[in-house]
Amino acid sequence: MQIWSTSTSAGEHPLAWKSYLIRYWNKEVRNTTNAIPNFLLSKASPLSAADSASFSKLAAQNALSFHLPAFCASANLLCFPDLASNSTTSNNQDRVIGTINYQTRYNIRSYKGSTAAGDSVKRSVEPGTFFRLSMLKKGEVMVMPKLKDNMPKRSFLPRTILSQLPLSTLELKKVFRVEDNSTMEAMIVKSLSECERAPMQSETKRCVGSAEDMIDFAVLVLGRNVAVRSTENANGSKQNIMVGSVQEIGSGKEMLQAVSCHQLLFPYLLYYCHSFPQVQVYEVDMLDLNSKAKINHGVAICHMNTSDWSPSHEAFLALGSGPGRIEACHWIYVNAFMWIVAN
Secondary structure: EEEOOOOOOOOOOOHHHHHHHHHHHHHHHHOOOOOOHHHHOOOOOOOOHHHHHHHHHHHHHOOOHHHHHHHHHHHHOOOOOHHOOHHHHHHHHHHHOOOHHHHHHOOOOOOOOOOOOOOOOOOOOOOOOOHHHHHHHOOOEEEOOOOOOOOOOOOOHHHHHHHHOOOOOHHHHHHHHOOOOOOOHHHHHHHHHHOOOOOOOOOOEEOOOHHHHHHHHHHHHHHOOOEOOOOOOOOOOOOOOEEEEEEEEEOOOOOOEEEEEEEOOOOOOEEEEEEEEEEEEEEEEEEOOOOEEEEEEEEEEEEEEOOOOOOOOOOHHHHHOOOOOOOOEEEOOOOOOOEEEOO
């Protein structure tokens, strides 16, 4: 089912949204040994309480577009250089040209689940994008895909502001002063199309623009005893690495349900979160091929039942075989999240 989450959190405006997010995590996640990780905390809104209240009021009055430069700069959003009031926003926009196609690499329909029947794969698959479970053994040598996150750096919005924003392309274009046939328009259309399309078979999905909404979705699917993982860094990208220690999440006797969240290219930080059953999740140490020193700690997910996948899925193009005949594994890239039931 497709859900947009925009509930307001009791109108609270904390002194720091990071502090609020820590309290929210402690309230919703019933896992006392698992503190909120820094990679999630770092994406909280940088807005002050006063700015949050001010911009929330402007959004409710449909007047946010008249204060867009200040809003984009203060909230760490992606806006065009001619609207930017500081170099950070300008630098973000410089990075969006050429990054619009990065979302293709994160394409939800081909990255997980099945593509539409009859789809043809017109591009080659990056080496290392998909692999077999048998490769996750200590001492194995693997080629790694590009793990780096090329998305412009943005922050989540507070729920109090997010709940006031429209969810249609036309209305969002007004808020963010987006011109027709522009890069920004293409960015919004592409992202919203992923959020609005019908879920695939066995998929549960939600697009989230706040960390609280992401936590809520993970808890809804997996329960309150959850943990979130991500690959630590981009070391080892596009080169051969040696597999170090491998730790399977869970007992290994039964397949898991997990929630993975992937960034979409959007003015504010927006994630596409979805869940598929019958997966196995692993934490893997990556070693330098020559020195055998640890260079990264990655998270990998293996889809054990591919019977519903299209014959043209990129996994089969990369690995051979076809639907239901093999499992398909891939890495969780930097700044993507994997939610699992905590051990």
